[in-house]
Amino acid sequence: MTLEEAGAEHARLAAEIRRNDELYYTRDAPVLSDADYDALRKRLLSIEAAYPELATPDSPSQKVGAAPSAGFSKIRHALPMLSLNNAFDDQDVQDFIDRVRRFLGLSADAAVDILAEPKIDGLSCSVRYEKGKLVLAATRGDGQEGEDVTANVRTIADIPNALKGEGWPDVLEVRGEVYMTKPDFLKLNEAQDAAGKARYANPRNSAAGSLRQLDPDITRSRRLRFFAWGWGEAAAVPADRQSGMMARIASWGFQVNPELKVCDSVETALEAYRRIGEIRASLTYDIDGVVYKVDRLDWQERLGMVSRAPRWAVAHKFAAEQAQTTVQKIDIQVGRTGALTPVAKLEPVTVGGVVVQNATLHNEDEIRRKDIREGDTVIIQRAGDVIPQVVAVVPEKRPKGAEAYVFPTTCPVCGSHAEREEGEVVRRCTGGLICEAQRVERLRHFVSRDAFDIEGLGEKQIAAFWRDGRIQSPADIFRLAETEKTSLKRLDVTEGWGKTSVANLFAAIDARRTIGLDRFLYALGIRHIGQENARILARHYLSIDALLEAVSAAQDPESEAWRDLLNVDGIGPKVAQALLDFFGEALNLQVVHDLLEEIRVSDFDPPRTDSPIAGKTLVFTGTLEKMTRDEAKARAQAMGAKVAGSVSKKTDLVIAGPGAGSKLAQAQALGVAVIDEDGWIEMAGL
Numbered sequence: 001m002t003l004e005e006a007g008a009e010h011a012r013l014a015a016e017i018r019r020n021d022e023l024y025y026t027r028d029a030p031v032l033s034d035a036d037y038d039a040l041r042k043r044l045l046s047i048e049a050a051y052p053e054l055a056t057p058d059s060p061s062q063k064v065g066a067a068p069s070a071g072f073s074k075i076r077h078a079l080p081m082l083s084l085n086n087a088f089d090d091q092d093v094q095d096f097i098d099r100v101r102r103f104l105g106l107s108a109d110a111a112v113d114i115l116a117e118p119k120i121d122g123l124s125c126s127v128r129y130e131k132g133k134l135v136l137a138a139t140r141g142d143g144q145e146g147e148d149v150t151a152n153v154r155t156i157a158d159i160p161n162a163l164k165g166e167g168w169p170d171v172l173e174v175r176g177e178v179y180m181t182k183p184d185f186l187k188l189n190e191a192q193d194a195a196g197k198a199r200y201a202n203p204r205n206s207a208a209g210s211l212r213q214l215d216p217d218i219t220r221s222r223r224l225r226f227f228a229w230g231w232g233e234a235a236a237v238p239a240d241r242q243s244g245m246m247a248r249i250a251s252w253g254f255q256v257n258p259e260l261k262v263c264d265s266v267e268t269a270l271e272a273y274r275r276i277g278e279i280r281a282s283l284t285y286d287i288d289g290v291v292y293k294v295d296r297l298d299w300q301e302r303l304g305m306v307s308r309a310p311r312w313a314v315a316h317k318f319a320a321e322q323a324q325t326t327v328q329k330i331d332i333q334v335g336r337t338g339a340l341t342p343v344a345k346l347e348p349v350t351v352g353g354v355v356v357q358n359a360t361l362h363n364e365d366e367i368r369r370k371d372i373r374e375g376d377t378v379i380i381q382r383a384g385d386v387i388p389q390v391v392a393v394v395p396e397k398r399p400k401g402a403e404a405y406v407f408p409t410t411c412p413v414c415g416s417h418a419e420r421e422e423g424e425v426v427r428r429c430t431g432g433l434i435c436e437a438q439r440v441e442r443l444r445h446f447v448s449r450d451a452f453d454i455e456g457l458g459e460k461q462i463a464a465f466w467r468d469g470r471i472q473s474p475a476d477i478f479r480l481a482e483t484e485k486t487s488l489k490r491l492d493v494t495e496g497w498g499k500t501s502v503a504n505l506f507a508a509i510d511a512r513r514t515i516g517l518d519r520f521l522y523a524l525g526i527r528h529i530g531q532e533n534a535r536i537l538a539r540h541y542l543s544i545d546a547l548l549e550a551v552s553a554a555q556d557p558e559s560e561a562w563r564d565l566l567n568v569d570g571i572g573p574k575v576a577q578a579l580l581d582f583f584g585e586a587l588n589l590q591v592v593h594d595l596l597e598e599i600r601v602s603d604f605d606p607p608r609t610d611s612p613i614a615g616k617t618l619v620f621t622g623t624l625e626k627m628t629r630d631e632a633k634a635r636a637q638a639m640g641a642k643v644a645g646s647v648s649k650k651t652d653l654v655i656a657g658p659g660a661g662s663k664l665a666q667a668q669a670l671g672v673a674v675i676d677e678d679g680w681i682e683m684a685g686l
């Protein structure tokens with residue numbers, strides 16, 4: 001066996017072992033017998049004995065025992081790790097409480113206790129305890145899957161290896177924020193300077209870098225800290241309030257932020273926000289806002305979540321930090337949908353601890369409205385992860401002769417005409433797939449984290465592979481290992497690559513040959529189809545075959561398929577049309593069919609398949625008295641059902657409250673089953 005063959009075989013085995021480790025340890029669903037699993041490991045070890053250079057730190061052979069403890073294998077969270085919606089001013093907070101009241105069907109002045117607490121600027125981590133012992137710790141990752149950082153988390157003094165006190169449930173995932181204090185951050189950067197290493201930009205980056213060290217001793221030396229702010233899977237929750245459960249978590253040996261405060265009105269919540277803002281500078285750690293959470297856990301449960309964020313919490317961000325600098329140039333970038341986005345190239349300036357060199361100018365109207373010109377001095381601001389923005393021009397500093405900016409009407413990349421549709425603020429290149437920028441951007445999107453998420457194939461690599469002709473369309477990614485065999489300039493002798501990294505890349509690509517329908521749809525980069533709409537469509541059509549058939553039939557506006565698409569709850573005419581436009585284009589269909597030769601798109605897995613309404617199509621009509629329509633819909637979807645806006649042959653069940661009119665009549669005419677609200681409550685197990 002040559003080293004090259006050994007590398008490929010090693011990568012294949014390593015991927016296989018990791019996959020089985022995950023099935024075994026985190027999903028509790030092994031598919032291999034112990035003997036078969038052992039045979040895989042034995043073969044891996046024998047290859048490493050012959051080629052020791054393949055025993056890299058991330059090889060499964062480097063793990064103690066077989067447990068995923070040393071490297072960063074992926075861990076699927078038992079319950080997703082959510083993110084938070086943001087509020088930027090007092091009105092947004094008022095709106096949040098109003099929405100909560102409306103959803104729960106409370107009166108406009110009903111008391112809603114809110115727990116207010118600092119939003120720690122670190123990185124979130126979920127730490128799992130079984131029978132009181134720490135067994136697993138994972139980063140948030142994309143919310144569904146994170147990295148296994150157990151070995152490193154064990155070195156964090158704020159995180160107990162065994163729960164203290166009493167009354168903890170047998171299974172408990174404590175969630176919170178790993179962070180570094182400001183003094184420790186300054187010390188670390190001094191040490192980095194002394195060692196001639198790169199400085200970290202801010203405490204959050206250094207906490208992330210320190211947690212993701214392969215050597216746990218390095219993590220230990222970085223003195224990371226942890227504040228618990230919640231929990232994930234729990235065999236029991238011995239409290240009926242968020243504040244009560246946090247007190248319990250503190251009693252089990254965790255640090256819970258001392259500034260937590262239960263507030264009984266929007267006014268007191270906003271007071272807490274201002275108070276925390278006042279002490280912000282004196283805290284030894286960075287915070288970037290205040291999180292408000294509905295304190296009652298039964299209400300949290302009812303409120304549930306929408307597109308990856310809970311309805312019961314919101315983050316009230318502190319005002320953005322500002323700075324002054326000059327605009328050196330205005331550049332036009334072309335995105336994957338052809339949108340021309342103007343970007344200000346700035347004289348580099350530090351804002352809130354980060355060096356900023358670019359700021360988005362949004363669109364041509366925005367440039368005109370703010371009258372931004374090349375050479376201008378501008379005020380820029382940056383809030384959290386948000387892309388820096390230009391707030392205003394400083395007119396007295398405008399250089400003589402600076403001319404008003406003229407927005408281009410042709411695409412700077414392919415030269416095609418750039419059009420502005422009626423009612424749209426964005427000007428778009430009409431070049432479609434002949435426009436190189438659009439093709440590269442689509443590929444970048446295709447491999448991005450929430451899409452195919454191929455390890456080792458990020459934006460940079462895609463751009464390089466595009467330039468050297470290796471990857472022109474998504475399917476080329478999956479043919480890379482094959483085309484490499486006959487490539488004139490081999491990748492493993494290209495700068496930045498070696499035999500091992502190439503073998504790892506191929507293994508990472510192979511690991512993504514099966515993908516869920518929702519991710520697949522999102523990855524295609526169809527206009528208006530972000531993650532949420534991709535999930536709604538996947539939930540509706542369930543399989544790629546059904547979807548392709550439906551969108552082809554729906555090209556006929558008179559068809560049942562078109563009406564069915566429009567009837568999907570949450571999909572409006574704009575989104576429906578974008579979907580049809582995409583699949584109506586021969587070039588796009590070609591891309592999809594090419595891809596399907598290389599990969600498998602797995603059917604959407606509706607949640608809670610044991611529920612009696614999983615996979616069924618429901619229509620609500622009339623007034624519901626015991627819960628709001630929004631709550632009923634959310635509950636139905638969480639149980640795996642689809643909710644439609646009108647009754648058709650495809651409807652399985654109509655839930656009719658008082659006052660139901662034409663929809664009820666239609667259901668009766670079509671012989672669709674009808675139940676009342678009590679029947680629904682019973683069915684939903686409420």
Ligand code: IVH
Pocket residue numbers: 082083084117118119120121122123124125140176177229230291310313315
């Ligand atoms: S609660 C489902 N509380 O902010 C509730 N999050 O922007 C999830 N964070 O992913 C979060 N301090 O990593 C919560 N006191 C706090 C927090 C906090 C920091 C982070 C957390 C979350 C992110 C969302």
